[in-house]
Amino acid sequence: MPKSLRESEEQTPESGSGAGRGRGRGGGPRMKMVRAKKWSPEVEEAFRLQSVGYKTMEEYVEANGGEPLRWENGYIRKLVDREGESFTYWRKDRECEDKYLHKVKLYTVVEP
Amino acid sequence: MSARLTLPPTSPAPAAAAASSSMSPLASTAGAAGTRTPGTRKPLTLSSSLKKPKETRDPGPPKAGAFKKRKPKPTKFRRFYERGDLPIAVEHRALGNRIRWMVEIEKLDYHHYLPTFFAGLSETQEPYRFLAYQGAIDLLENGGSKIVPVVPQLVLPIKAALNTRDEEIVCRTLIMIQRLVLSAPDVGVALTPYFRQILPIMGLYKNKNLNLGDGIDYGQRFRRNVGDLVEETLQLLELNGGEAAYININYIIPTYSSCVMN
Numbered sequence: 483m484p485k486s487l488r489e490s491e492e493q494t495p496e497s498g499s500g501a502g503r504g505r506g507r508g509g510g511p512r513m514k515m516v517r518a519k520k521w522s523p524e525v526e527e528a529f530r531l532q533s534v535g536y537k538t539m540e541e542y543v544e545a546n547g548g549e550p551l552r553w554e555n556g557y558i559r560k561l562v563d564r565e566g567e568s569f570t571y572w573r574k575d576r577e578c579e580d581k582y583l584h585k586v587k588l589y590t591v592v593e594p
Numbered sequence: 595m596s597a598r599l600t601l602p603p604t605s606p607a608p609a610a611a612a613a614s615s616s617m618s619p620l621a622s623t624a625g626a627a628g629t630r631t632p633g634t635r636k637p638l639t640l641s642s643s644l645k646k647p648k649e650t651r652d653p654g655p656p657k658a659g660a661f662k663k664r665k666p667k668p669t670k671f672r673r674f675y676e677r678g679d680l681p682i683a684v685e686h687r688a689l690g691n692r693i694r695w696m697v698e699i700e701k702l703d704y705h706h707y708l709p710t711f712f713a714g715l716s717e718t719q720e721p722y723r724f725l726a727y728q729g730a731i732d733l734l735e736n737g738g739s740k741i742v743p744v745v746p747q748l749v750l751p752i753k754a755a756l757n758t759r760d761e762e763i764v765c766r767t768l769i770m771i772q773r774l775v776l777s778a779p780d781v782g783v784a785l786t787p788y789f790r791q792i793l794p795i796m797g798l799y800k801n802k803n804l805n806l807g808d809g810i811d812y813g814q815r816f817r818r819n820v821g822d823l824v825e826e827t828l829q830l831l832e833l834n835g836g837e838a839a840y841i842n843i844n845y846i847i848p849t850y851s852s853c854v855m856n
Contacts, residue, residue, distance in 0.1 A: 533689045568694040570685070571732045582689050 511591045518586040521578060523556065529578035529586045530558045534570050538589050660798060666758045671714030672722050680710070682729055684721050693728045704740040705747065708733050712751035715767050716758055730770060734777040741777050745784040748774065749791050756795040761820055764799060768823040775834050782834025789831075789842045796824045797847040829853040 518525040527539070536542045542561070543549060551560040553574045561570045578586065674680050681696040711733060714726020734741065755767040771792070775782045785792075803821035804811055817823060828850055832839045840852050 529689060533687055533692065563694075568683075568696055569698055570692055570694060571699060571736060573731075573735060578689075585689055 512594065513589045514592050515587050515589050518583045518588055521576070521580070521583065525583065525586050525588065526576060526578050527558060528588055529582060530561065530572055532586060534561045534563060536561075536564075537587075661759055661802075663760045664758050666716040666718070666754075666760070666763070669713045669716055669722070669726075671710050671726050672717060674710055675714075675722060675725065680707075680725075680729075682725055684725065691724065693725060693732060695732070699732060699736045702733070704733070704737060704744050708737070708741070708744045709747040709751055712748050712770070713754070715751065715755040715770060716763055718760070718763065727766060727770070731773060734773050738778060741774070742780050742784050745774075745781060746788070749785075749788040753791045753795075756792065759795070759798075761818075764795070764820055765818055765823055768796075768820075768827045769817060771827050772830050775830050782831060782839070783836040785831065786835045786839055786842055789846060793828075793843065793846040796828065797849075800824045800828075800847060800849065 518528070531537070531539060531542060536545070539549075545564055546562055546566070550558050550562070553559045555574065557574065558572055560572070562568075563570070671680075675682075681702075683694045683696065685692045685694040708730070711726050711730040714722055715730070717723045717726055752767060752771065755763050758764070775785065799820045801821060802824075804819060811819065828843055828847070832843055832853060835842070840854070843850050844852075
């Protein structure tokens with residue numbers, strides 16, 4: 483491949499090829515993932531979202547066009563699935579038990 | 595004519611026969627079975643002088659069976675679920691099973707669905723047990739003011755579940771009563787007139803506790819101790835049942851001591 487063509491590809495990261503600098507494989511921002519080791523409200527939020535099939539809150543908002551319903555203490559109360567056909571309701575207190583902690587993934591956007 | 599001793603083919607050797615003659619009368623009676631075939635043995639019989647008089651034990655009064663499990667009848671929850679009337683499904687996920695609601699809970703008719711889910715508390719079979727328990731919790735948490743008018747309809751399913759006297763069902767029902775009382779402000783007061791239906795079984799299990807001495811009950815978090823659950827439930831009913839709650843509880847369970855007045 484000629485050098486000039488390679489350079490032009492690198493300059494258009496939205497192409498979805500995954501070769502773009504600062505972009506993830508699907509064309510979104512590059513993300514770093516760590517597994518939860520200890521419970522926290524952020525872990526609880528990730529647990530609730532991932533139980534329904536979303537990676538992050540940004541993904542949920544993008545799919546449903548708005549934030550989910552929340553309890554007074556800030557925990558997620560109700561989530562809608564991707565098709566908008568079914569609903570999952572969550573309790574006011576902690577639901578992510580210690581036995582589920584290692585399955586919860588915490589994503590953070592990596593600065594390019 | 596000489597008398598000859600003829601032995602049956604299965605009888606022991608002459609030396610053994612001589613030895614047996616010097617044995618106790620008990621053994622001799624056993625050996626007297628001349629035509630014994632191998633494998634079949636006559637039972638030993640004692641002479642009348644050795645027989646002991648038969649001890650006749652007094653069986654005592656028959657058991658009342660107060661704690662005996664009663665088989666729960668098939669519930670209307672199961673019927674409705676099998677018929678496809680309930681808008682729920684189990685969602686099997688790695689992060690624990692959950693209920694998926696096909697209709698928003700806020701749009702459901704509580705007069706129909708809440709008693710149906712409470713009826714399912716008597717279920718011990720999956721998926722009915724899980725669906726009824728979790729579904730009832732979801733309805734109570736999201737019901738708000740819709741719960742109080744339904745309370746009279748919940749009494750019968752609660753009573754039926756407690757009457758099964760199956761400890762697992764009783765524990766589950768007690769936890770659900772606690773959740774019901776705490777779900778909305780006036781539910782406890784609305785439940786007070788029905789204490790006569792609910793409390794007798796609680797009185798039965800009030801003292802059913804573990805006698806551990808100074809040991810530790812490591813399963814406390816599972817909340818399976820009926821005695822503790824009954825005590826907690828009664829205290830919640832007293833705290834949330836208004837002024838007449840203590841008198842009504844004490845009328846049915848005289849051993850209950852107030853958690854407010856003392």
